[in-house]
Structures are given as structure tokens and as C-alpha cells.
Amino acid sequence: MLEIKNLHARIAEDGTEILRGIDLKVNAGEVHAVMGPNGSGKSTLSYILAGKEDYEVTEGEIIFHGENLLDMEPDERAAAGVFLAFQYPIEIPGVATMEFLKTAMNAQRKARGQAELTIPDFMKLVRAKAADLNVTMDMLKRPLNVGFSGGEKKRAEILQMSLLEPSLCVLDETDSGLDIDALRIVSEGVNKLRSPERAMIVITHYQRLLDHIVPDVVHVLSKGKIVKTGGKELALELEKNGYADYVGEAA
Amino acid sequence: MNAPTPINHTQAEAGLVARFDAVRPSLAGSIAVTALRDAAAEQIKATGLPHRRVEEYKYTDLRAFMKSAAPLAAPATSAEAKSVLDGFESYGALDRYRIVIANGTFNADLSDVDALAAEGVTVTDFNDGLAGENGSELLATPKMAGQDGTLALNTAFVQGGVVISVKDGADVSKPVELVQVAVGEGAQVSRNRIVVAKGATFKLLETFAGDTGAGETNVVFDYDVADGAKLAATRLMAGKAEGAKLFTTLARIGADAEFKALGFLAGPAFARNQQFISFTGENSEAKIYGVTMARDRDLADQTLIVDHAVPHCNSREFFKTVLDDEARGVYQGRINVAPHAQKTDGEMMTQALLLGEGAEMANKPELEIFADDVLCAHGATCGEMDADLLFYLRARGIPEAEARTLLVLAFLSEAIEEFDEDTVTEELGARVRAWLAA
Numbered sequence: 168m169l170e171i172k173n174l175h176a177r178i179a180e181d182g183t184e185i186l187r188g189i190d191l192k193v194n195a196g197e198v199h200a201v202m203g204p205n206g207s208g209k210s211t212l213s214y215i216l217a218g219k220e221d222y223e224v225t226e227g228e229i230i231f232h233g234e235n236l237l238d239m240e241p242d243e244r245a246a247a248g249v250f251l252a253f254q255y256p257i258e259i260p261g262v263a264t265m266e267f268l269k270t271a272m273n274a275q276r277k278a279r280g281q282a283e284l285t286i287p288d289f290m291k292l293v294r295a296k297a298a299d300l301n302v303t304m305d306m307l308k309r310p311l312n313v314g315f316s317g318g319e320k321k322r323a324e325i326l327q328m329s330l331l332e333p334s335l336c337v338l339d340e341t342d343s344g345l346d347i348d349a350l351r352i353v354s355e356g357v358n359k360l361r362s363p364e365r366a367m368i369v370i371t372h373y374q375r376l377l378d379h380i381v382p383d384v385v386h387v388l389s390k391g392k393i394v395k396t397g398g399k400e401l402a403l404e405l406e407k408n409g410y411a412d413y414v415g416e417a418a
Numbered sequence: 419m420n421a422p423t424p425i426n427h428t429q430a431e432a433g434l435v436a437r438f439d440a441v442r443p444s445l446a447g448s449i450a451v452t453a454l455r456d457a458a459a460e461q462i463k464a465t466g467l468p469h470r471r472v473e474e475y476k477y478t479d480l481r482a483f484m485k486s487a488a489p490l491a492a493p494a495t496s497a498e499a500k501s502v503l504d505g506f507e508s509y510g511a512l513d514r515y516r517i518v519i520a521n522g523t524f525n526a527d528l529s530d531v532d533a534l535a536a537e538g539v540t541v542t543d544f545n546d547g548l549a550g551e552n553g554s555e556l557l558a559t560p561k562m563a564g565q566d567g568t569l570a571l572n573t574a575f576v577q578g579g580v581v582i583s584v585k586d587g588a589d590v591s592k593p594v595e596l597v598q599v600a601v602g603e604g605a606q607v608s609r610n611r612i613v614v615a616k617g618a619t620f621k622l623l624e625t626f627a628g629d630t631g632a633g634e635t636n637v638v639f640d641y642d643v644a645d646g647a648k649l650a651a652t653r654l655m656a657g658k659a660e661g662a663k664l665f666t667t668l669a670r671i672g673a674d675a676e677f678k679a680l681g682f683l684a685g686p687a688f689a690r691n692q693q694f695i696s697f698t699g700e701n702s703e704a705k706i707y708g709v710t711m712a713r714d715r716d717l718a719d720q721t722l723i724v725d726h727a728v729p730h731c732n733s734r735e736f737f738k739t740v741l742d743d744e745a746r747g748v749y750q751g752r753i754n755v756a757p758h759a760q761k762t763d764g765e766m767m768t769q770a771l772l773l774g775e776g777a778e779m780a781n782k783p784e785l786e787i788f789a790d791d792v793l794c795a796h797g798a799t800c801g802e803m804d805a806d807l808l809f810y811l812r813a814r815g816i817p818e819a820e821a822r823t824l825l826v827l828a829f830l831s832e833a834i835e836e837f838d839e840d841t842v843t844e845e846l847g848a849r850v851r852a853w854l855a856a
């Protein structure tokens with residue numbers, strides 16, 4: 168489904184190189200965990216997948232469903248099935264959450280040539296999925312993410328993900344800022360979306376999320392490169408020994 | 419005061435002087451009113467149109483903008499006015515009463531005079547008032563307006579308008595649309611006195627229909643909000659317009675009263691919405707909002723003075739401006755607090771969003787405080803659209819143009835929502851969308 172080949176990228180503004188040759192292949196149905204120390208480029212990778220303009224790809228390519236992802240606008244990528252759950256979801260005052268959800272769902276449907284959702288259908292969907300994720304009606308009545316706690320923001324991201332039903336879910340440190348209960352709710356929400364047609368890239372700094380969302384493959388990212396790939400036991404090893412071994416290797 | 423230096427008239431100024439001489443005999447009013455008109459015309463003749471060296475018009479050079487003086491619009495028939503109204507969309511299906519001013523004069527035929535009378539609202543011709551004993555009182559201007567050129571133009575040329583009186587305690591069941599209709603091209607000059615008596619509640623929708631061509635539109639809305647009364651006024655000027663749009667609010671707010679106003683400007687080449695608001699009684703509140711959009715090389719100006727002349731009053735001023743292309747926006751807001759006006763609470767904020775690289779905003783919020791026990795604040799921001807917000811929306815599949823629309827709407831909605839008038843919220847949102855789509 169997704170193939171990243173020799174991806175090099177730098178910060179557009181000052182030319183600082185962040186990603187230095189990433190190769191990553193993700194098949195439908197798989198869950199890949201990307202782990203690594205702070206500053207290794209995990210968020211940068213997720214932003215480049217989503218199409219943020221702050222970064223410039225200097226080498227390599229990304230093929231998604233047989234298409235060149237880097238040629239697509241962020242909204243086109245979303246409609247094609249890419250979803251990024253942000254590490255830091257931002258507050259958007261003045262944009263009502265429900266209005267936003269409806270606009271986003273219908274925009275993607277339109278891009279895919281599907282009819283718009285009727286209001287009752289839309290409401291039904293949101294109610295059911297919001298209940299699963301413990302997202303209250305009060306939260307949905309507020310402007311997007313405004314006044315949400317850290318955990319509420321993360322739950323709202325996963326709500327968006329489950330409504331938009333992407334084929335590639337990229338979760339950037341969705342576990343950060345979550346207490347144990349919230350972690351369980353969010354993980355259940357994510358696990359519900361696991362399916363043979365869907366792939367996931369779960370970015371995390373800690374192993375604990377991977378107890379809940381069990382990955383098929385684990386990669387270690389260090390200094391902009393994948394320095395080790397293994398099974399889920401790799402995460403456990405990292406938990407025990409830390410990143411020190413790998414940070415050294417990449418240098 | 420220095421005697422004004424004689425000026426070389428621009429073509430528009432010479433035209434205005436000639437226009438005054440031509441129409442003077444036909445303009446309404448008592449001898450005292452005519453004297454006021456003459457004095458105002460004399461002021462224009464002596465000092466010209468307001469221009470950039472007049473402090474209050476520093477950014478809004480009417481003299482440079484007006485190339486000529488179009489004649490005053492000729493009287494229109496009811497049938498003519500009706501046909502313009504039929505093609506005019508203001509508040510859609512909103513249940514409301516209507517009062518019509520056509521080419522500057524009151525049209526009773528097209529106005530809901532009887533239905534309003536049944537609700538305790540009398541509507542009379544401004545010109546009848548001008549002809550009466552106290553006619554000149556209808557043209558009174560507050561001291562804080564000084565020698566304002568827009569007001570002088572209005573006083574000299576005012577063709578008519580209405581006096582709306584809402585009786586004590588009346589709670590008018592529907593909003594009233596006061597619509598200025600232009601039939602054919604020509605300048606439109608009207609003045610309207612709105613008196614909301616003790617304890618009454620009134621909602622006014624000010625709209626503008628038809629095309630005045632190069633002729634200027636100069637309308638004064640003069641509000642008397644009595645003790646315990648509530649007035650909410652929404653001024654909606656939307657759509658392209660070639661001639662200058664000049665609006666003036668004069669408001670006096672009694673004790674325990676509430677005055678809310680929102681001025682919406684989107685489209686004219688040159689628009690100024692100026693407001694002179696004073697508290698005359700204690701424990702009252704004024705909430706003044708502005709929603710301004712301009713593009714091309716257009717100019718939109720929101721200017722106001724809120725005079726806290728008495729203690730214990732609150733005022734809120736919240737203005738939002740969106741500018742594209744090489745448009746210019748102006749906000750000049752001043753809160754005056756008199757020496758004895760203790761416990762004044764004033765909070766002024768002006769925020770601009772620049773969409774075009776050549777767009778410019780002049781933000782001038784000011785406080786003039788002479789009392790010591792007050793709570794007053796002001797702020798001003800000016801910036802471009804936040805790239806991170808835009809990216810977030812696009813990352814959810816919302817195409818760029820739609821994402822921008824959402825964000826502009828969100829930016830302007832803050833003022834529309836705080837204004838909190840259910841009857842207009844949706845329509846104003848639709849106007850923002852229409853402006854963005856144009």
C-alpha cells in the first residue's frame with residue numbers, strides 16, 4: 168500500500184536535513200510501529216506523509232496505492248486515504264466541531280465521487296463513534312479542539328479518524344498526555360479500525376502504547392534513518408535497554 | 419480658532435457647491451433648518467471635503483476619492499421603488515417589518531406603518547419634523563463630532579428620512595428593516611431619528627438596496643435609547659458600489675439601557691462607518707461590533723468614539739477586518755472617560771486578517787481616560803492566515819479554497835457571535851461566504 172524509498176528531506180526554511188534516506192514498506196492490514204528518541208524525525212516523517220509545506224523532499228519517493236504521494240496536495244492525500252493523527256492537535260476557534268466534521272467528511276466523499284451525507288446519517292455516525300471514544304456532546308458543541316484537555320484532543324483525533332475511515336492511519340505519539348484509562352479507550356478505538364484493507368503507522372516514544380495496539384513490525388528511527396527493524400519484541404527490548412545502542416549506530 | 423484657509427475646489431467640491439445652490443429652494447425645513455443647511459454648505463465651501471490632513475480622515479481621503487458631485491437622486495415613485503425592492507435580497511425569509519426610504523425620502527406606501535402603530539411604533543416623515551417648530555433639533559450633532567465633514571454634507575443636503583418612535587415599554591415582536599432604496603443613479607442623503615422610549619425593546623436592520631452609481635450615499639442614524647430601553651441595530655452594506663458610502667451613527671444612551679450595534683461592510687469602493695456614542699445615564703452598556711471586508715483597491719473605514727460621560731457604564735468594541743489584494747482597512751476607535759465617570763469598564767479590540775500581500779490596515783485604538791477608578795483595555799492585531807490552521811483543515815480533506823473560507827468565516831464569526839443577534843447571525847455568515855466566493 169505504501170512504499171517510502173530513500174526519502175531525504177530538509178526543513179524548507181533553513182535547509183537543515185532531517186530525514187536521511189528512509190526506506191519503509193507497509194502492506195495493507197499491517198501495523199508498523201516507528202519508535203525513536205526525541206528529535207529523530209518521527210513527526211517530520213508523519214508531516215511529509217500528510218503534505219506539510221515546511222519540509223522539502225530532496226531525494227526519494229513515496230508511492231501510495233500506486234500513486235506518487237508527493238505530487239498530491241494535502242487534501243488530495245486525505246481523500247486518497249491518508250490520515251495523520253497529530254502529535255499536537257491545534258485549536259481552531261470559530262470553527263464548530265460538528266461543522267468541521269461534516270465539511271471534512273463531505274469534502275472527501277465529494278473527491279471520491281460519492282454523494283454527500285444527509286444530516287441525520289451524519290448525526291447518527293458521529294453519535295455512535297463519539298460514544299465509543301467517550302467524546303461528549305459538550306465537546307462536539309465547542310469550536311474545534313478549543314478548551315479540550317490534552318487527552319480530549321487525542322480522543323477527538325481518533326474520532327475524526329474513525330469517521331473518515333482512511334486506508335492509511337498515521338498516529339503521531341497519540342499516547343502522549345494520556346492517562347491509563349484514556350490510553351485504553353483510544354487504543355480500543357484504534358484497534359476497531361484494524362482491518363485487512365487498512366494499514367497503520369504508529370509513532371511512539373514508549374512501548375506502553377504497543378501493549379494495546381500490538382504491531383506487526385517495529386522500526387527504530389534515529390537521526391533521520393531507520394536503523395533497526397524487527398518484530399514486536401524489538402519494542403520490549405527498547406523498553407529495557409533504551410535507545411542508546413541505536414543512537415550510536417546511526418552516528 | 420483659525421479662519422479656514424480658502425481652498426482651491428476640486429471638481430467634486432465645486433460640484434457640491436453648485437448642487438447646493440440648485441437644490442436649496444426645494445429642500446425641506448423651517449427657517450432655522452435652512453440656516454443650519456447654509457452653515458453646513460458654507461463649511462464645505464470653505465474647507466472642502468474631508469481629506470488626509472484632517473486627523474479623523476487621515477486614512478480616508480474623501481476629497482481624493484470623490485471625482486465629481488453627482489446630482490441628488492430625483493424623487494422616486496412607489497412602483498419604481500417597489501421594483502428595486504423586489505429584486506433585492508436582504509434577510510431572506512426573516513419575519514420582519516419594513517420601513518422604506520426611497521431616493522432619500524420616506525415612502526409610507528411601501529412601509530408597514532399601520533402594523534407598526536399597532537405594536538406601539540410610530541413612523542413619521544423626517545421632513546415633517548424638519549418643517550416643524552423643533553426642526554433644527556433633528557439636525558443636532560454632538561460636540562465630539564466636531565466639524566465632521568460627512569455630517570456637514572448630510573446636514574446640507576438631507577433629502578428626508580424617518581422618525582421612528584417606539585413607545586414606553588413596547589417590546590416590538592419582530593425586527594424592523596429600515597431600507598434605503600436607490601432608484602436610478604444619484605446621491606442619496608437621508609437622516610433618521612430612532613427613539614426607543616423607556617423600557618422599550620427594538621431591533622433595527624439597516625439595509626441599502628439599488629445602485630446609486632457614482633452618487634454618494636450619506637445616511638445618518640440618530641438613536642435615542644431612553645432609560646431601561648434596549649436597541650440592537652445591524653447595519654448591512656454588502657455588494658459592489660462605485661459611489662462613496664458614508665454612514666454616521668449618533669447615539670445617546672440613557673440609564674440602565676443597552677445598545678448593541680454591528681456595522682457590516684463588504685464591497686463598496688469607499689466606505690466609512692462612523693459612530694459617535696455617548697452615555698447619558700448610569701449602569702448602561704454599549705456593545706459595538708464591526709465586520710469589514712475589502713478587496714481590490716477598495717477602502718473600508720470603521721471609526722468611532724464612545725464617550726463615557728457618566729459613571730458605571732460598560733462598553734465593548736470589537737472589530738474584525740479582512741483585507742485582500744491591495745485593499746485598505748481603517749479602524750479608529752476612541753474611548754473617552756470623563757473625570758467623574760468612575761467604574762467605567764471599556765474593552766476595545768480590533769483585529770485584521772490580511773489575505774493579500776498588498777493589503778494594508780491602519781489600526782488606531784485609543785483610550786482617553788480622565789478618571790482613576792476605571793477598567794479599560796484596548797488591543798490591536800494584524801496578521802496573515804495561520805498556515806498551521808490551514809494545513810490542519812486540508813489534512814482532513816478540505817480543499818484549500820474551502821479551508822480558507824472556513825478560517826475567514828471563523829475569524830469574522832467571533833464578532834458576529836458575540837453580537838449575538840439570532841435574527842442576523844445566519845444571514846451575515848452567508849454574506850461573508852458570498853464575499854469570499856465573489
Ligand SMILES: Nc1ncnc2c1ncn2[C@@H]1O[C@H](COP(=O)(O)OP(=O)(O)O)[C@@H](O)[C@H]1O
Pocket residue numbers: 178185203204205206207208209210211212221
Ligand atoms: N518546522 C521545523 N522547523 C525547525 N525545526 C524543525 C521543524 N520540524 C522539525 N524540526 C527539527 O527537526 C528535528 C526532528 O524533529 P521531529 O520530526 O519533530 O522529531 P521527533 O518527532 O522524532 O521528536 C528536531 O531537531 C526538530 O527540532
Ligand SMILES: [Mg+2]
Pocket residue numbers: 209210211254339340
Ligand atoms: Mg514528534
